Ligand code: ADP
């Protein structure tokens with residue numbers, strides 16, 4: 001099975017990204033033919049500074065490799081190194097009804113938040129469809145927030161094939177079975193846009209400080225507490241061994257435990273969990289040329305697949321000599 005997914009380089013990755021999506025994507029490598037890329041074209045829709053585009057792309061690439069991307073097996077590249085995808089985007093745009101894009105909730109949400117949208121943001125799902133279709137992907141592991149974009153991709157692919165013949169592979173969505181939404185330090189969904197993230201690779205001291213500041217309710221120490229309503233417990237679930245977690249659950253329910261104690265242990269467990277990856281990341285930071293080489297090699301492999309699909313699509317629509 002060809003598995004494909006992309007991530008936008010819109011800032012340093014956080015534990016919500018890791019436990020919500022990356023870990024599952026990395027696990028799929030053992031059994032599938034994985035194509036993972038950094039969606040820098042998509043990131044341009046929010047007009048980052050040029051220096052940020054380059055830096056964040058390299059940062060995200062380094063994070064992925066440090067966290068276990070298999071650089072031999074998995075094809076890993078920077079989206080813009082294969083510009084063929086933008087040409088397929090155009091061919092697909094011409095079979096995409098406006099209404100399909102107008103119904104996309106991620107677009108509607110951004111407009112509702114007061115963002116004045118550019119055309120790139122509106123057309124974003126068509127570029128995403130081209131990403132998926134140009135590499136003949138079968139499965140697309142994404143978080144629930146991206147489900148609609150995969151449905152749009154299928155719709156566009158079916159329309160294209162109906163018009164021009166069986167050129168494109170229709171992908172299946174593969175919604176990552178979610179470990180629920182991972183809360184940030186303020187209790188809302190952890191997200192770069194809320195400034196409530198804990199990053200895997202920020203200094204250990206900062207991780208600890210952020211964890212100690214996680215918002216909890218004001219139940220007195222001696223009273224019983226509901227673990228299912230606690231942001232600290234939600235994060236403990238991700239990193240504590242099962243027997244220890246059961247222990248914490250009992251202590252919450254029986255009272256006599258302060259949140260500070262749980263936070264302290266959470267900080268230790270979180271830091272321990274990422275320690276081996278952190279060491280690998282430091283090593284990569286000192287060898288950024290290696291990271292660049294991985295991306296360049298991936299781009300070459302990706303390009304050969306993309307060029308073949310694009311040639312077939314061009315021919316099918318009549319762009320031929
Ligand atoms: P952010 O909200 O920080 O901008 P992105 O939307 O770039 O993060 O996240 C990339 C992927 O990581 C998402 O598709 C989603 O699957 C996953 N993800 C991000 N934040 C969380 C979270 N708090 N809980 C679970 N999954 C998350």
Ligand code: TRP
Nearest residue numbers: 004005006007008039042128131
């Ligand atoms: N839109 C995705 C996000 O913001 C990133 C992305 C771009 C993607 N192209 C893709 C995901 C293709 C899966 C497949 O998270």
